[in-house]
Amino acid sequence: MYNILIKYNDSKSLWQLYGTSSSTTSNEETFVPFETDDLEKLKAEIKILDEKYGHENIKVVKTIEYTVDITISDSNKQE
Structure with a gap:
């Protein structure tokens, strides 16, 4: 899933x-973040935002989902 980060504020630091x-x-007020897996839709949205805000104020991020398996062993046993 791709999302877009943008600098809206005047200080352009966040x-x-x-x-x-x-x-x-x-x-x-309800906020719905832009999310897509369609690269053509992403490109079209970036083009619109680039004209309005400039490419330096736009970042594309990809959400990566993963699973972590953890095994805990008791290594404090004395022999």
Whole structure:
């Protein structure tokens, strides 16, 4: 899964997750991050953001899921 980080703020020192926000009838704001596995969709979105913010203010990150198996052994046994 690919996400986009972007520098929105004026100081341009903080990377923020890019996505869309919407308000509900109860005045609660909902944020939906941009996520895709489709490289063509990602390229199109990056092109739009590049024109608006510049390439130096955009980062693409890929989420990698993995599993870690841990084995704990009792090595304090005295012989």
